[in-house]
Amino acid sequence: MSTDDTTTEASSSSTETEAETETESTCGASTETESSSSCGASTDSGGTASSCGASTDDEEEEEVGATVDDFEGEPGRLLAVGLGPGEPEGMTARASAALADAEHIVGYTTYIDLLPDEITDDADDIYSTPMCGEVSRTEEAIDRALAGNDVAIVGSGDPNVYALAGLALEILQSKGGTASAVDFEVVPGVPAAQSCGARLGAPLVNDTVSVSLSDHLTPMDDIESRLHAVAPEGFTVAIYNPWSRKRRENFQRCCEILLEHRDPDTPVGVVHGAGRDDEKTRITDLGTLPELGESDIVDMTTTIVVGNEETYVWDGRMVTPRGYETKYDY
Ligand SMILES: C[S@@+](CC[C@H](N)C(=O)[O-])C[C@H]1O[C@@H](n2cnc3c(N)ncnc32)[C@H](O)[C@@H]1O
Numbered sequence: 001m002s003t004d005d006t007t008t009e010a011s012s013s014s015t016e017t018e019a020e021t022e023t024e025s026t027c028g029a030s031t032e033t034e035s036s037s038s039c040g041a042s043t044d045s046g047g048t049a050s051s052c053g054a055s056t057d058d059e060e061e062e063e064v065g066a067t068v069d070d071f072e073g074e075p076g077r078l079l080a081v082g083l084g085p086g087e088p089e090g091m092t093a094r095a096s097a098a099l100a101d102a103e104h105i106v107g108y109t110t111y112i113d114l115l116p117d118e119i120t121d122d123a124d125d126i127y128s129t130p131m132c133g134e135v136s137r138t139e140e141a142i143d144r145a146l147a148g149n150d151v152a153i154v155g156s157g158d159p160n161v162y163a164l165a166g167l168a169l170e171i172l173q174s175k176g177g178t179a180s181a182v183d184f185e186v187v188p189g190v191p192a193a194q195s196c197g198a199r200l201g202a203p204l205v206n207d208t209v210s211v212s213l214s215d216h217l218t219p220m221d222d223i224e225s226r227l228h229a230v231a232p233e234g235f236t237v238a239i240y241n242p243w244s245r246k247r248r249e250n251f252q253r254c255c256e257i258l259l260e261h262r263d264p265d266t267p268v269g270v271v272h273g274a275g276r277d278d279e280k281t282r283i284t285d286l287g288t289l290p291e292l293g294e295s296d297i298v299d300m301t302t303t304i305v306v307g308n309e310e311t312y313v314w315d316g317r318m319v320t321p322r323g324y325e326t327k328y329d330y
Contacts, residue, residue: 065139068177071146076103078145078182079152080159080168082189085275088116090190098187099123102152106141108134111154124149138167142175145182158191162212162240192274193238196303199281200269201317203305207235213250214241220250227254231261236311236320239304243293251298255290258306262286267307269318272297283313 081098084090099105099115103124112120112128120126127144129137141153159165165186169179197204209230213223230237237258243251258266264287272280280297286306292298311320324330 066143066146067175068146068181071143071148073148075182076145076147076149076151078142078168078172078184079150079187080163080165080185081152081154081187082158082160082163082191083111083114083154083156084190085157085192085195086114086273087275088114090195090275092187092189095187095189099152099154101150103149104141104144104151105154106137106144106151107154108137111156114156115154134164134167135171138164139171142168142172142177142182146175146177152187156189156192157195158189159186160188161191161193161210162214192240192303193305195274196238196269196271197305199271199274199279200283200305201314201319203267203269203307203311203318203320204236204238205320205322206308206310208238209235210238210240211254212240213243213247213254215247215250220253223250224253224257227257228261231258234308234310236308237306239306241300242302242304243298244300248293251293252290255286255293258286258289262306262309266309267311267313267318269305269307270297270302271305272299272302274303276301283316283318 079098079102081095081102082092083095084092088096096119099119100122104127105112105115105120105123105125106127109128109130112126127137127140138153141151145151153164153168155163157163169184172179172182172184193204193208193210211223211226211230212218215223239254241247242254264285266286268284268286268289270280270282270284270289270292272278282292282297284292289304289306298304305318307318307320311318313319
């Protein structure tokens with residue numbers, strides 16, 4: 001089996017603002033609040049909370065503030081909305097409609113910046129914070145909903161893929177709330193593995209697993225065990241959060257583990273910034289992958305797709321057979 005090494009790049013000029021590429025700070029570190037909290041809650045939760053219960057103190061930002069008892073009146077709605085890869089056309093119609101209906105939109109600055117102007121202009125309030133601060137940002141969204149506002153918390157891809165849907169329910173529960181009281185709903189988006197798979201051809205057609213190399217919430221030992229578990233099994237592997245300056249070793253370790261189990265000729269697709277101005281796609285092989293850790297194409301806005309033992313490259317596309325060829329002649 002052989003692979004061609006091909007690279008394609010989006011032609012539009014780059015105005016790179018992707019803060020995922022800057023995930024150098026230890027999360028939980030400083031977060032600036034760019035728009036002040038204004039949900040109108042009647043909270044009295046002792047100093048560390050904003051008017052919506054969200055912390056404004058860097059040191060204490062990961063502490064949950066107000067509980068449901070601090071809010072009066074009917075709660076509003078809380079939606080976790082997935083934006084897909086980046087470009088507005090990549091958003092589902094359901095996600096666009098949900099955002100158009102939302103009174104308040106809460107999200108990481110990079111994702112808020114990806115929203116079309118007509119959506120942000122129509123919202124009553126936008127609450128955006130830079131990277132990290134996921135807990136305080138999610139709590140802010142919940143408190144705004146508990147205070148009676150219809151709120152959308154947004155993120156890239158899908159809210160169920162390394163994202164905030166679970167955190168929202170966990171925090172809601174810790175506040176003594178219920179999902180039904182805020183009519184909580186997840187509005188799915190196209191996950192990065194699928195957006196990137198589409199750029200590469202058809203690499204995900206058979207059994208696929210995702211592994212995140214971010215050791216912010218999962219110890220690297222556990223990530224290594226997971227890689228050892230999936231590497232020999234014939235799955236296509238989608239690697240999220242592959243590299244940052246502070247996580248170079250995670251990427252190298254991942255390559256070493258995959259190479260312990262798989263042939264260096266195994267096709268690998270690398271997609272940086274799918275749907276963004278600086279999109280780049282490259283099809284290479286596993287033996288070459290370690291070198292890309294120090295190149296522009298691999299960073300925290302990249303997803304890597306490692307083919308299974310049957311994946312091949314044909315005419316610049318990765319192809320993972322589904323198995324039809326074992327039953328049919330074509
Ligand atoms: C915190 S995870 C969020 C995943 C997201 N919820 C999803 O469903 O795709 C961030 C990782 O997703 C991947 N990612 C997000 N947007 C991407 C894009 N436009 N192109 C390539 N990979 C992307 C990268 O691996 C990045 O490090």
